[in-house]
Amino acid sequence: MDAVEIGWENGSEIGVGPWVGPWPDDARYDPELLAEGDARNVVDRYRYWRMAAIVADLDTRRHPFHVAVENWQHDFNIGSVVRTANAFLAAQVHVVGRRRWNRRGAMVTDRYQHLSHHDDVAALIAWAHERSLPLIGVDNLPGAVPLEGYRLPRACVLLFGQEGPGLSPAAHEACDDVLSIAQFGSTRSINAGAAAAIAMHTWITQHAT
Structure with missing residues (x-):
């Protein structure tokens, strides 16, 4: 250059x-x-x-995992999730619930990352089932399987709940597995954007490196 x-x-x-x-x-x-x-x-x-040339080139190399985030209360973390999904070259980011979300945290990466919207969890389930993609929830819920040591499917949808309440009951019920992230401090949960980054990077370490 x-x-x-x-x-x-x-x-x-x-x-x-x-x-x-x-x-x-x-x-x-x-x-x-x-x-x-x-x-x-x-x-x-x-x-x-x-920009179109960049997206076209990325499309030749995208990984087969998807990321879905519930958005019932205008979650401010979605922008961060989109930015991380772009960094790890996720196939697509799916926003479930409210269509609008704060794009500031995406730092313009939403222009290069494929995005989809689903009105509710049922619509996401139908979309995933049509493509035989398992839904893997990430939330520290009772009975969740530790992410550490879990072998993520190569093609899958990593599903995250709303910041605060976490996965909705409908989303929890739809998941093939729900994974927890090990924590050692006093807080009950970690930021949804941080949890998504950890889960995506775990997929990368298992399948892309």
Whole structure:
């Protein structure tokens, strides 16, 4: 890449300036970004690429696990979940319940991550069953199986409840298994976004590395 790196050590802005030298003869590159620079939060291989080209390339490598989050009370953690799903290249993120959610935490990664909406848990169940995808809940509920040592299915849906109440009764009943994350402090639960990150990374360690 023939570009000038720009940025600040405190991480407030990181990117590359305008392309220096002859422009690449490649339809994946965006003329506007080549001319003005690219300050997006993307890895170096995607610098100056059109957004559609980035998504198309990601689609050739996506992992076969999905992530679903219940959203009955406008959960602020969904943006964080989407951002982590993008980092671990999940096939899709499914929002169950309210369609609207706070996208600020996604840090624009929702533009590169496939998203779906389901009106209720029954709709998610129908979607998963059509594709023979097991629903794996993550919540510290009585009878839950420890995530540590559990072999996650390669193709599956990792299902997370609303921050606070956790999995709804309907979601709990629908799960093939419910997994708990080991905790050693005084709190009853950990942040839903953090739990999702732990579960996704567990899938990565078992299937992608």
